[in-house]
Amino acid sequence: MANDLLKRFSSIRVFTKGGKMAPHKPLLLLYALSRLKNEKAERIDFNDAEDVVSPLIQTYGPFNAKTTVAYPYARLANEKSNIWWIEQHDKNASGDLNLTEARDRGLKAGFSNDVLAAFRQNPKLIDNVAVNLLERNFSPSLHQDIMEAVGLYLGDDEIEAVIRRKRDPKFRYKVLTAYYEQCCVCKYDIKMNGAAIALEAAHIKMHSAGGPEEVNNGFALCVIHHKLFDLGAITVDKELRVKVSERVVGDWGRRLNDEYHEKEISTPRSEQLLPTPQYLRWHNEQIFKGIV
Numbered sequence: 001m002a003n004d005l006l007k008r009f010s011s012i013r014v015f016t017k018g019g020k021m022a023p024h025k026p027l028l029l030l031y032a033l034s035r036l037k038n039e040k041a042e043r044i045d046f047n048d049a050e051d052v053v054s055p056l057i058q059t060y061g062p063f064n065a066k067t068t069v070a071y072p073y074a075r076l077a078n079e080k081s082n083i084w085w086i087e088q089h090d091k092n093a094s095g096d097l098n099l100t101e102a103r104d105r106g107l108k109a110g111f112s113n114d115v116l117a118a119f120r121q122n123p124k125l126i127d128n129v130a131v132n133l134l135e136r137n138f139s140p141s142l143h144q145d146i147m148e149a150v151g152l153y154l155g156d157d158e159i160e161a162v163i164r165r166k167r168d169p170k171f172r173y174k175v176l177t178a179y180y181e182q183c184c185v186c187k188y189d190i191k192m193n194g195a196a197i198a199l200e201a202a203h204i205k206m207h208s209a210g211g212p213e214e215v216n217n218g219f220a221l222c223v224i225h226h227k228l229f230d231l232g233a234i235t236v237d238k239e240l241r242v243k244v245s246e247r248v249v250g251d252w253g254r255r256l257n258d259e260y261h262e263k264e265i266s267t268p269r270s271e272q273l274l275p276t277p278q279y280l281r282w283h284n285e286q287i288f289k290g291i292v
Contacts, residue, residue, distance in 0.1 A: 052149070184219050187266060204218065217275070
């Protein structure tokens with residue numbers, strides 16, 4: 001039953017017509033899982049979902065995403081996996097939710113009855129489905145932030161092992177060594193007792209999207225620039241120059257732009273270890289929230 005349920009959740013469509021990654025549905029599902037786990041809420045209110053999930057779509061969705069929670073709230077019920085239920089409702093000219101009605105009625109939605117029955121029988125499936133959604137749709141550096149944003153907390157120590165189960169433990173060592181154990185953007189290189197701290201190996205093309213565990217698909221980045229890279233606030237173009245998104249604002253955003261925009265990254269030890277152009281292009285087109 002568990003494997004069947006995971007397959008059903010894994011089958012949801014998360015790409016727009018133009019092939020752009022669009023994690024609107026996974027974000028709504030994670031919110032619904034949180035409400036179910038924390039409050040036993042089998043049905044959620046559209047207004048509550050809009051307050052929490054719509055801002056997350058702007059943060060974790062594609063560049064210029066204008067979609068609100070209204071899109072996945074209704075469209076999930078059309079999936080062949082039959083994991084989602086929604087009350088009868090009116091539709092607008094585009095076939096989507098009538099926002100005024102959805103808000104005024106507090107339109108209810110949630111998991112289908114058989115999915116709810118599976119969760120009641122085995123509550124641990126909630127965590128397993130959540131891990132599956134995170135792993136398939138978001139970079140690992142974003143998992144904790146997303147869970148906190150939707151109020152979902154995974155209780156078992158085994159969850160971390162599940163998330164990392166397919167990762168090559170040598171990937172971090174190889175990438176950090178290739179980049180002289182320093183951030184390729186800002187050259188941060190603090191060590192303690194000989195070990196690099198707050199320095200990470202970032203995938204250029206996400207592991208869940210088929211990105212390999214190879215140095216040519218990695219950057220050594222400090223934790224700050226890793227998070228900014230995975231969020232699409234920065235990217236690296238084919239000329240190995242940093243690009244800062246025009247959506248980045250604030251004093252620190254200005255400093256980020258002034259100090260690093262158009263600046264070349266520090267390159268690895270040899271040309272054979274340089275990033276593969278197709279992985280850079282993937283990040284430019286799928287993750288970066290700006291114009292390259």
